[in-house]
Amino acid sequence: MRPAFLPWVYRLRPRWPGAEMLPARGAMANFRLALIQLNVSAVKSDNLNNACEFIRKATAQGAKVVALPECFNSPYGTKYFREYAEKIPGESTQKLSEVAKECGIYLIGGSIPEEDAGKLYNTCTVFGPDGAMLAKHRKIHLFDISVPGKIRFQESETLSPGDSFSMFDTPYCKVGLGICYDIRFAELAQIYTQKGCQLLVYPGAFNMTTGPAHWELLQRGRAVDNQVYVATASPARDEKASYVAWGHSTVVNPWGEVIAKAGTEETLIYTDIDLKKLAEIRQQIPIQTQKRADLYSVEAKKV
Numbered sequence: 001m002r003p004a005f006l007p008w009v010y011r012l013r014p015r016w017p018g019a020e021m022l023p024a025r026g027a028m029a030n031f032r033l034a035l036i037q038l039n040v041s042a043v044k045s046d047n048l049n050n051a052c053e054f055i056r057k058a059t060a061q062g063a064k065v066v067a068l069p070e071c072f073n074s075p076y077g078t079k080y081f082r083e084y085a086e087k088i089p090g091e092s093t094q095k096l097s098e099v100a101k102e103c104g105i106y107l108i109g110g111s112i113p114e115e116d117a118g119k120l121y122n123t124c125t126v127f128g129p130d131g132a133m134l135a136k137h138r139k140i141h142l143f144d145i146s147v148p149g150k151i152r153f154q155e156s157e158t159l160s161p162g163d164s165f166s167m168f169d170t171p172y173c174k175v176g177l178g179i180c181y182d183i184r185f186a187e188l189a190q191i192y193t194q195k196g197c198q199l200l201v202y203p204g205a206f207n208m209t210t211g212p213a214h215w216e217l218l219q220r221g222r223a224v225d226n227q228v229y230v231a232t233a234s235p236a237r238d239e240k241a242s243y244v245a246w247g248h249s250t251v252v253n254p255w256g257e258v259i260a261k262a263g264t265e266e267t268l269i270y271t272d273i274d275l276k277k278l279a280e281i282r283q284q285i286p287i288q289t290q291k292r293a294d295l296y297s298v299e300a301k302k303v
Contacts, residue, residue, distance in 0.1 A: 029275045031172040033199075034063035035233040035249040038072050038110075039266040044084060047073045048092060051110075052099045054268055059103040061270060065170065066103075067233040068110030069249070070122070070180050070203040076235070076243045078158045081122075085115035088136065093125050101131030106170050110203040110233060111139070111179050119160040124179055124203055126168050134169075138162025139179040140188065150209040153243075155181075164302065165191060173198040173275055180204035183218050183232070186225060190298045193226040193288075198278055200226075203233045211246025216258065224256040227282050229273055237264035254281045 036054045040047055051072055058066045070076065073092045074084035086092055092112050100107035107127045114123035122139040140162045142155040165188075166177040176192030176199070183189075183202045192200055200222060206215045215232070223230040230252045237247040247264035251271045260271035282288060 028172050031064045031170075031273050032062045032270055033229075033231060033251065033273050034058035034061070034066045034268060034270050035231060035251065035260070035262070036066065036068050036072075037234055037236050037247060037249045037262045037265075037267050037269070038069055039236045039238065040069075040072060040075060042075055044073050044092070048095045052095060055099050055103060055105070055107065058268055058270070059105055061268075063105065063270060064172070065106045065108070065175070065199075065273075067108040067201050067203060067231060069233045069235045069245075070111045070205045071113070071235065072110035072203075073112050075241060076205050076245070078153075078155065079242075081113040081120050081158045082115075085113040085120050087116065088114050088123065088125060089133075093127075093133070096125060097127050097131040097133065100127035100129065104129040106134075106168075106175075108175075108177070108201050108203070108233075113159075114138070120158055121162060122155065122159055122179055123162075124166070124177055126166075126175075126177070128168075135166045135177060137166030137177040137179065138164070139182060140164075141181045141185055143181040145210075147209055151207055153207075165195070165300065167192065167195060167197055172273070176200045178202045180206070183222060183230075184214075186222065187298050189222045189226050189228070189230075191300045193228055194298075194300075197228065198275060199229045199231065199273060201231045201233070205235050205243070206246040208244050208246060211248070215246055215248060216250060216252075216261075219250055219252045220256045220258070223252040223254055227254040227278065227285070227287065229253055229278065234262075236266040254278045 096109040109125045111124045114121040124137040126135040146152045176197035219230045235245040249262040251260040
């Protein structure tokens with residue numbers, strides 16, 4: 001017997017770029033996503049153990065895809081990156097692999113400081129239900145800003161940028177990855193959408209200046225512009241930290257509605273991702289087929 005959602009699958013395929021990534025026969029149109037807003041301490045082992053416990057809690061509540069925050073295993077700051085940096089595979093990624101396999105989930109491992117060939121990167125790894133690493137995203141756009149009287153931060157003083165797109169497949173949909181500042185660059189989200197991603201996940205740690213101004217705005221913008229789900233996982237707010245994160249991990253649907261949002265404390269939030277709703281929105285407002293390729297384009301210059 002055909003699942004009830006098959007009529008919209010076949011009706012809509014392939015009316016826009018990436019429509020071929022809609023759930024096909026036997027695929028699932030709904031799944032539960034969990035975001036972990038973690039308290040991050042100066043003790044790496046504590047951070048790893050705490051993260052694993054939250055991942056188990058999320059799985060117990062039916063989550064199939066779980067995301068950790070940016071720099072979940074270490075304090076965030078240029079003075080910490082080299083001290084906490086690891087090779088990949090290494091201690092932190094081994095833990096993530098093991099807990100993903102134990103729980104049988106897709107695990108988006110926030111990010112960690114990575115060391116490779118003498119360079120440092122802000123890197124997100126993804127593990128599948130069998131514990132295999134499915135993706136490794138090195139933050140493409142480094143967080144270099146200066147807002148007089150409020151904040152100056154220069155990731156490029158210690159980090160190097162990544163140079164590739166990062167996506168992975170699940171039985172539900174294709175997922176595109178960015179880290180924090182990557183969300184400000186609309187082109188990245190557009191390219192992921194062109195490549196069939198229906199969920200974009202950005203582990204991120206906006207601050208007390210950019211957070212209230214732009215955190216939710218950017219997520220809703222990326223979601224509406226591309227008619228995709230957008231999720232962000234932030235560390236919990238620690239007022240005593242040298243860099244104070246905004247918190248408010250969030251999920252936005254393709255209509256631009258906030259459907260899940262944390263406060264500032266350590267917590268776990270869930271939402272059910274409805275791919276049928278995404279397809280209906282794209283049918284109702286078919287912007288993907290209305291783009292003027294004769295006048296403009298956004299294209300990837302590297303596969």
